[in-house]
Amino acid sequence: MKEIRKRSECPISYCLDFFGDKWALLIIRDIVLNDKYTFGDFLSSDESIATNILTDRLKMLEAEGFIVKYPVPGKARVGYCLTEEGISLISVVIEMALWGASKNVNGYRKELGAELKKDKSKVIKQLATKFTKKYRRVKNNLEQLDEKSKK
Amino acid sequence: MKEIRKRSECPISYCLDFFGDKWALLIIRDIVLNDKYTFGDFLSSDESIATNILTDRLKMLEAEGFIVKYPVPGKARVGYCLTEEGISLISVVIEMALWGASKNVNGYRKELGAELKKDKSKVIKQLATKFTKKYRRVKNNLEQLDEKSKK
């Protein structure tokens, strides 16, 4: 698992301690903007992440509290869901999306682009609300599974 | 020099094509928030970048049009200044700063933190204006040097 070392007291540096690589934020993106949640989902993204890198980054994100793993129906299937910590990254991801879009790289549907231009904060809030609800459901589910396994 | 390859049409991925490493955005940070502009300035930051990595990243940032190099008085001395392209990264840097600060990593003076909380957009605009003015001065200067060398 990618080792996290705090390089300085600078908040930007701190952010890059976790996310200063080509892949970690792409996983957050896939969850936030592409509704992906399984290992296979992330593997199928256009950037073609390698399985060992994906595993490594998911482990880091989970260990640092940005995502949580939960069972999904299907053989050996699992999903990954943002925690509150992970949800706080949405604004960074959106800011990058706006930056890239300003360079005429905009693979997202036109409506999202228009919404972001119209009211960026509103979009961020809506996404945060959506994933907060999902996180609560998943957390409850995990807690219930935990109780069951104790019987 | 770090090779830039466009991995997909996603704007976030596009941003990470340039900045998905531990160092490139730290250079932008140093220019924007620490008023640094020479090789030696960047070398002295708390994160201790290696000279070969710094050179590599400065070359990339220059080649991609985010910064421009200009002469500074002193022996073999040069400075680096944001271009309009580079200035457009300020909002990403600031969003990361806010994220890091929300995790209680805040090595900046309290006033900046307060200003950002009060009116993030205003701070971003002020910084953009400041560096736009500097870029214009530098560009004019470079153009004049260019004219001189043709005589």
Added chain:
DNA sequence: TTTTATACTTGCAAATTGCAAGTGCAAATA
């Protein structure tokens, strides 16, 4: 029990980072 789907794990080569010594260039000084 066997097959299938999923999530990883592993071995290895290529690429990148980090350390620290070295080199080249420009300006100041003797």
Added chain:
DNA sequence: TATTTGCACTTGCAATTTGCAAGTATAAAA
């Protein structure tokens, strides 16, 4: 003019990370 000093890189090499692709473990269905 020659030498010294300051600055911006460059270089050699070891350590680490990434990427490729085959392999393995687990869970559920047949």
